[in-house]
Amino acid sequence: SADAIASVCAPLDLAAGGHAIGRGFNRQVYTRMFLRTMVPKALAKLAQYPGLFDRAALLAARDLHAFDDLFTAPLHGFRDADDYWRRASAKPLLPAVRVPALLVNARNDPFVPGASLPRDGEVAPAVTLWQPAHGGHVGFAQGGWPGHVRALPEAVAAWLADHAALG
Known part of the structure; x- marks a missing residue:
């Protein structure tokens, strides 16, 4: 201990942070940067586990909420992004x-x-x-x-x- x-x-x-990153300047710069690094990692996981999530939907994700809804939340046993953001905070x-x-x-x-x-x-x-x-x-x-x-x-x-x- x-x-x-x-x-x-x-x-x-996590909800407050996710919403803050998804607005204004943060959305234009940081959201894009985060997605550029996280999407390839998710796609690598999809190659490892076919059918894990909808590839086209993930590629269409434009913010962290959508990414977490499609990938992070279900991969870790959460219902959706809102459930993940609430319970993991x-x-x-x-x-x-x-x-x-x-x-x-x-x-x-x-x-x-x-x-x-x-x-x-x-x-x-x-x-x-x-x-x-x-x-x-x-x-x-x-x-x-x-x-x-x-x-x-x-x-x-x-x-x-x-x-x-x-x-």
């Missing part, structure tokens, strides 16, 4: 966390909307939330975290060392 854990920029609410489980846990999320992360981030009353006492206003998606060196590019890793490592000693 872990003495302490840390998470940096994790999509705690960590946010609803945070009140039950018993191990010291640090969650670092910038409030301006384009993939993890600030409004979807948990608040103090929504997590167990063992959970520490660090939610700076700036930092983007793991971009804390550009002003969201003080100091050099190593400032965030060093701060997280120090937090883990302090809390592991308590466990």
Whole structure:
């Protein structure tokens, strides 16, 4: 078992993140980039397991919801993308966390909307939330975290060392 854990920029609410990636600039750039990397992997899985999913429908997918609906969800035993996004999200489980846990999320992360981030009353006492206003998606060196590019890793490592000693 872990003495302490840390998470940096994790999509705690998959539906909120999926919708954020599917809109505006994110859709034009990141959705396309993600699909360009994920579709070939899905097609390789289809070659391994013929009939696993509808190839034409997957090739027509234009967002992560459609991709997850056709591939990710059924492959992992979920009914559809909405079921997957709901049941695989960590946010609803945070009140039950018993191990010291640090969650670092910038409030301006384009993939993890600030409004979807948990608040103090929504997590167990063992959970520490660090939610700076700036930092983007793991971009804390550009002003969201003080100091050099190593400032965030060093701060997280120090937090883990302090809390592991308590466990």
